[in-house]
Amino acid sequence: MPNKELQVAVIIPTHNRRGTVERAVASVLAQTRPAREVIVVDDGSTDGTAEALEQEFGRRIRVLRQEHRGVSAARNVGIAASSAALIGLLDSDDIWLPAKLARQVAFLSEGNWHICQTEESWIRNGKRVNPGFKHAKPSGWILEPSLTMCLISPSCVLFRRSLWQECGPFDVSLPACEDFDLWLRVAGRYPVGLLPNVLVEKYGGHADQLSRRIIGLDLYRIYALKKTVDEATLAPADHRLARTALHDRVRLYAQGCLKRGKPEEAARVWELLGA
Structure with missing residues (x-):
């Protein structure tokens, strides 16, 4: 065995x-x-x-x-x-x-x-x-x-x-x-x-x-990254990396929303980031 x-x-x-x-x-x-x-x-x-x-x-x-x-x-x-x-x-x-x-x-x-x-x-x-x-x-x-x-x-x-x-x-x-x-x-x-x-x-x-x-996979990736940023046990350097990755993905997602004529969704995701 x-x-x-x-x-x-x-x-x-x-x-x-x-x-x-x-x-x-x-x-x-x-x-x-x-x-x-x-x-x-x-x-x-x-x-x-x-x-x-x-x-x-x-x-x-x-x-x-x-x-x-x-x-x-x-x-x-x-x-x-x-x-x-x-x-x-x-x-x-x-x-x-x-x-x-x-x-x-x-x-x-x-x-x-x-x-x-x-x-x-x-x-x-x-x-x-x-x-x-x-x-x-x-x-x-x-x-x-x-x-x-x-x-x-x-x-x-x-x-x-x-x-x-x-x-x-x-x-x-x-x-x-x-x-x-x-x-x-x-x-x-x-x-x-x-x-x-x-x-x-x-x-x-x-x-x-x-x-x-599933439509909106990028949005769920943003949610996952936000949870990672909020993770209290991350080392300081890892936390900075996670925040940068979250910011970049939110920016790209918001730009896409604006191109598709969805300014409310762009504003909502920026608010999720706290920016």
Whole structure:
């Protein structure tokens, strides 16, 4: 049996993705190093997701059902229901390669990381694409580059429960950029390790992706940055960096509002900044 301190709970939130969540779950069950817990949180699906999972996988996984409350609430519920010392997240449209857990758990343990992630391959509309240079994942203290772009991928991450207890949960008030918000809190307190191996296949291009359905993603990024600026535990230098990033993003957002003839929205976001 694996060391209890290195046992993993895998949390998979899903909403009306019966066609892909079975593939995601199968990729976890095919790991060369088994997870202790595999928990799927069915976030109010109406396509028979829960029934299909229970029929296909039985007691090898736990399926929790809730009313449709969004991905943040689903992840929070799944993590709260788990008990393993390490937590891995997997989006229901992505998959893990078979050695993902074995290699990542070893990497986290040997480096004494509180959180680490792997590299990933991107598949868009069925075709493999190369991530742009700006999406390159850094390692170590990554708060500064993370202020302008989300650089931690949920399906690639593994973290200790102690980190979650300090930095979590996901903010259920954010319909998007909830991961950006959490990772900023994490990056201000802990270095983030990077296992430089592609161990996740990330699928995109489908119509139900949050990034395609949510209008105003820039505004939610501003909310996340504002929370980071208000974070009392940031070091003074990190606080200055966060304030500068928030100011720059607000300025760009307000300029866009003015160009689109929305001066009230521009004024509102400047007021949020306190300028």
